[in-house]
Amino acid sequence: MSIDWKTYDPTPFHDELIAQRGRPRPAAKVLTDYLAGLDDEEIRARKKAAELAIIEMGISFTVYSEGENIDRAWPFDIVPRIIPLSEWRGIERGLTQRLKALNLFIEDLYNAQRIVRDKVLPEYVLAQSKNFREQCRGFSPPLGVWAHICGSDLVRDGDGTIYVLEDNLRVPSGVSYMIENRHVTKRVFPELFENTSILPVDEYPAQLFDMLAALSPRPQDYPTVVVLTPGIFNSAYFEHSYLAQRMGAQLVEGADLVVGEDDCVYMRTIDGLEQVDVIYRRIDDEFIDPEAFRPDSMLGVPGLMRAWRAGKVAIANAPGAGVADDKVVYAFVPDMIRYYLDEEPIIPNVPTWLCADKKSREHVLANLEHLVVKPANESGGYGMLVGPHSTKKQRTEFARLIRKDPRNYIAQPTLALSVAPALCDEGLEPRHIDLRPFILQGVRTDVTPGGLTRVAMKRGSLVVNSSQGGGSKDTWIVDEEG
Numbered sequence: 001m002s003i004d005w006k007t008y009d010p011t012p013f014h015d016e017l018i019a020q021r022g023r024p025r026p027a028a029k030v031l032t033d034y035l036a037g038l039d040d041e042e043i044r045a046r047k048k049a050a051e052l053a054i055i056e057m058g059i060s061f062t063v064y065s066e067g068e069n070i071d072r073a074w075p076f077d078i079v080p081r082i083i084p085l086s087e088w089r090g091i092e093r094g095l096t097q098r099l100k101a102l103n104l105f106i107e108d109l110y111n112a113q114r115i116v117r118d119k120v121l122p123e124y125v126l127a128q129s130k131n132f133r134e135q136c137r138g139f140s141p142p143l144g145v146w147a148h149i150c151g152s153d154l155v156r157d158g159d160g161t162i163y164v165l166e167d168n169l170r171v172p173s174g175v176s177y178m179i180e181n182r183h184v185t186k187r188v189f190p191e192l193f194e195n196t197s198i199l200p201v202d203e204y205p206a207q208l209f210d211m212l213a214a215l216s217p218r219p220q221d222y223p224t225v226v227v228l229t230p231g232i233f234n235s236a237y238f239e240h241s242y243l244a245q246r247m248g249a250q251l252v253e254g255a256d257l258v259v260g261e262d263d264c265v266y267m268r269t270i271d272g273l274e275q276v277d278v279i280y281r282r283i284d285d286e287f288i289d290p291e292a293f294r295p296d297s298m299l300g301v302p303g304l305m306r307a308w309r310a311g312k313v314a315i316a317n318a319p320g321a322g323v324a325d326d327k328v329v330y331a332f333v334p335d336m337i338r339y340y341l342d343e344e345p346i347i348p349n350v351p352t353w354l355c356a357d358k359k360s361r362e363h364v365l366a367n368l369e370h371l372v373v374k375p376a377n378e379s380g381g382y383g384m385l386v387g388p389h390s391t392k393k394q395r396t397e398f399a400r401l402i403r404k405d406p407r408n409y410i411a412q413p414t415l416a417l418s419v420a421p422a423l424c425d426e427g428l429e430p431r432h433i434d435l436r437p438f439i440l441q442g443v444r445t446d447v448t449p450g451g452l453t454r455v456a457m458k459r460g461s462l463v464v465n466s467s468q469g470g471g472s473k474d475t476w477i478v479d480e481e482g
Contacts (some may be wrong), residue, residue: 014159015421016420017031046188095447096447098148098152101333130377147169155417161348216278333349344457375408376405422451451475
């Protein structure tokens with residue numbers, strides 16, 4: 001299993017570490033030289049050490065489809081992905097620009113709706129939005145920010161261009177795995193952190209707490225912040241508990257909170273009721289308040305929307321922020337940036353066809369075997385058609401679905417996703433990857449250096465979602481001059 005970079009061949013794809021066979025990219029040279037210097041036994045020992053660390057640290061995730069086998073050890077590849085700092089600075093600016101425009105968009109939609117009136121966003125997109133909440137009309141949250149935490153998925157195409165694939169603005173997850181990937185990598189390769197200038201990611205929980213605290217309706221040094229979780233059976237429960245612990249916040253479920261007659265939110269404690277200032281909710285809109293949304297929800301808190309609108313509690317992300325977490329709305333983000341900021345987008349979108357448009361729909365239906373088709377409001381890679389890997393029966397079914405509800409579908413070309421070396425049983429193999437950076441917007445905007453690199457664990461697969469068998473690896477932003 002010893003590593004010889006001359007035998008590792010990523011072609012025809014762009015590789016994040018290797019420019020061509022035997023030639024590492026400049027920012028990756030320290031890592032590739034180090035790995036090449038390890039013998040078989042040392043590499044196997046490092047791989048085993050990572051697996052044991054993940055079990056010991058209790059890093060797990062849940063796959064719903066596996067019935068009673070709820071928790072699974074986090075799948076992790078020990079070879080980090082590297083992005084040079086000089087390139088990352090541009091990505092950072094692009095992500096900041098994008099989230100700023102998205103928040104202006106959400107604020108506009110729930111108030112003046114100028115972007116619709118000026119015909120930049122077609123009226124049908126808003127009229128048929130599944131995540132537009134009438135309960136939010138005429139309201140502005142603290143700082144005018146609706147999406148405080150955003151995870152935008154990035155991919156790199158064959159020519160090296162970085163694209164935004166989608167924006168996750170409802171309850172984006174994965175940041176705990178980003179941090180734990182770094183902890184595991186430090187255990188496995190401690191020497192490399194002495195000789196390489198790698199930007200840290202450990203500050204995220206503190207930045208998250210500071211951002212949440214700044215939203216508090218009661219100005220004070222230590223407002224009461226809670227993380228609202230659906231409970232232990234949620235696939236992201238590890239992350240909910242992890243972030244609560246790292247922030248020093250209480251992890252609560254809906255039954256732990258109550259809205260008083262004064263419209264304030266209180267947490268039940270052994271000492272009585274304690275007023276809550278900020279809720280980092282990890283529950284979708286429709287379940288957070290049975291008075292305002294689904295009356296059958298057992299997960300939320302009756303009256304929570306009333307408390308929020310009265311300004312007695314802050315909620316992040318704000319209810320209604322999911323209106324921009326819509327793959328049809330995604331197609332208009334470059335236009336939003338030009339409209340609200342009078343700037344050109346720094347990071348481009350993947351070319352996208354909207355099936356609601358007749359001409360685009362005809363193109364999509366005629367080329368299903370070449371395209372990736374996505375429903376507007378699914379996540380986790382569910383409900384997609386990957387044309388080149390699909391059967392005729394699947395394409396027929398998707399054609400029926402598109403004709404039945406064209407507003408609900410977009411299509412994109414199948415990109416030649418970049419790859420990175422992954423340590424498999426037979427040695428190093430190129431595997432497709434993406435990247436989910438995390439952006440916080442409050443008083444200021446913080447972009448965590450790097451993000452969660454997700455890896456397709458099967459040879460040739462484009463599926464990187466952990467819920468569908470994908471894995472991950474540490475992401476290093478390396479200062480080449482540091």
